[in-house]
Amino acid sequence: MTDRQVYLRRRTTNYLMVGLCGLATLVAVSFLLLVVGYTLIKGIAFLNLDFITQTARPLGEPGGGMRHEIIGTLVLVTLASAVGIPVGLLAGAYLSEFGGGRTGTVVRLVADVLTGVPSVVVGIFVYVLVVRPMGTFSALAGGVALAIIMLPVVARTTEEMMKLVPATCREAALALGIPRWRMIVSVVMPGAIVGIVTGSMLAVARIAGETAPLIFTALGNRFGFAGLDQPIAAMPLQIWRYAVSAYDTWHQQAWAASFLLVMLVFLISLLVRWITAKRYG
């Protein structure tokens, strides 16, 4: 091959590969827009005030809503956060402030691994742990399952955020004679609070959309909230059941519910981004 031929081949390869990478990105972004766009368009067509305020209509009748499911999701997320966020916070504080040794390394690895445990496995685990002894599916069990999913995520985010607080802050506090625990709680944590809050928000967004763990714990409930020790409805669960059904009216409800879920998740993500950008310029 002559020098010129080699050069031309190299130039062509360059343009080709650069183009392919750009194409790949375009494809990835298109999929996002396709999925989200379609969901939003389809969903908003069937979304109205009734959807939020009404409960489900009898089969075949159009309209109606998912009030039970919306409330159910709120209840479950609140339950999960009530446990997941505080414990995650403390675990993250441990990892950040005391986690330099071997225990810390192990805990950190375990936390990372826990984030990768399939949510269906978590659901089965909570079934065995809570549902079986209680003898019934329950909101409590659902909350526990979601808390388990939330916990390692919050812990790691808290750790990373607390580590970002400069050592000089810690030093200054200690130099004033403040005990270490006080320093951590009153100086380091508030210093990291923005990141901790945004991390928790993202964790909430994640568990709000989880379905698999709820199949074996919360089960779903067509009659609304019946107590924490009773099965409870949830939006993702109902979306699944509606989606795999054969009825168009139910499909419409599934789209509308998906619209709400996607909007919730996206709004939280955007909000987090905006907060982070403001903070760190």
Next chain:
Amino acid sequence: MVVQEEMRMNPGHADNSTEKGIIVEGLNAWYGSLQALRNISLAILSKRVTAIIGPSGCGKSTFIRCLNRMHEVVPGARVQGKVLLAGEDIYAQGVDPVRVRRKVGMVFQRPNPFPTMSVFDNVAAGLKLNGLRRLGQMSDAVEQALRQAALWDEVKDKLKQNGTALSGGQQQRLCIARALAVQPEVLLMDEPCSALDPVATSRIEDLIRELKERYIIVIVTHNMQQAGRVSDMTAFFLMSNDRAGEIIEYDETRQMFTNPKDERTEAYITGRFG
């Protein structure tokens, strides 16, 4: 002004135009909206080592990166002006930087051999790009480059070893060999010895003196003693009030160091600043 201009364009009063290696005309460079170089003009001669000296931030590195079109790799960076290599402007419309960089090689401040490649593969990296495949030809080219870099004897048994297994000075000579393997016309060196110990430094300085016969060498250096030892011509750059670098003086090294024409040059050389 006119005399200085004449001095820059025709230092040492060389008459033979083929002796001129690189002619820089009206070179301006920007990083975004910040001007880094203003109106640089000079003629770099072949078979001479040209040193670029000046205080930090005066645009020395920016200048030599303009000579092999590496400046524009930085996003937002821009160049205006002409750089003539063998009579052809490397910034002319339609000139591919890839071809320019083959003719103008570069050695960086910190040795940066490719850590995933062996010594042999490091030197051959540029050759492989240009389609050289046959092992025999490649081996010869690699050996020749390593000999030119005064590294062959030290690594001839270690060719398969990883490039980073060498000492700092050896790594830098490896980078020199790598640059020489593609047979450039020019070798640009951006403070090549600043990360090395004195022994390694002096070996590279010896090397530079040998290489100047075959390549146009431009070396940026912080170290004036080094400029004095190694170079034949020296250009003194200074940052003006708006942070744009300008060339203040360009002359034979001996002349500039003993009898500088500009008072700012004298101030720098005698150590009064920078």
Next chain:
Amino acid sequence: MARVPGTSDVQAPVWWWRARFRRPASPGDWVFQTVVLLAALSLVGLLAAMALYLLDVAWPAITQFGPGFLTGSIWDPVQEVFGALPAVYGTLLTSAIAMLVAVPVSLGVAIFLAELAPRWLRAPASFLVEMLAAIPSVVLGLWGLFVMVPVIRDPLEQWLGSSLGFLPIFQGPPFGIGFLAGGLILVIMALPIITAVARDSLRAVPASQREAMLALGATRWEAISHAVLPYARSGIVAAAILGLGRALGETMAVTMVIGNGYQVTARLFAPGNTMASKIATEFNEASGDLYIGSLVELALVLFAVTLIVNILGRLLVRWTVANAGAGGR
């Protein structure tokens, strides 16, 4: 301030405090340290509890079927015979399809975001790709079922069947739902994580490496493929491993498009099941220790497999970061 050389700013406080404050200075410290330690250990306890509880409930099935559980192909709740091979096969097949498509595409996206995109495009594009990860699995399944599956059925499977139908993998009636759909929907789920980790690995490559290649007269792509990619290769491998971990454990989206078949077949158009989808579909209807035990044993296998894959991936990421100076060996 006294800084331990060689550690980053984020590391210094931890080591320094540990060395200087081995014994808590006040009772408040002791309480606090214990509380946070317990919280941290709860994570470890959780993982251990998961393994143990699952093992306990799966025990009847484990003792009944032994290793035959993984090789048997019959799943019959009535006869109480449970063989998990088709489910395991389904998990592996869909994940393999997903990896085959997702890894090259993710790598392309990562390279674009790290090296090729203009400055103003990088942040927004990265954001959009990350948003893919935020879509709930069930919503993706809904979309997959009503948008993707029809497209897969016709034209994709029609075309594959007619032009490449001599290959056994493309034979059989094109239902739309099936292994292929399952694999493709997993691509969307695995892509964000592979892209994110790979992009970070590419960003970590020192600029001098790319510049050295460019200075030798390389084209932009050559600089990337000859200098940047080799340097970042262990990080890229880690990215793929983590993506695989994600694909293996995915439940809802796959359940909704894979069709609930139960067979080991090379035909990609056939309906199937993964371990996760089998559990999701049948668990609530299961009764009897053996049936439930078998489903829990499936969960246990899934747990073990994703555990191993994720540990491998995480360790590789850690090793890569620790050896950043040595450069991608």
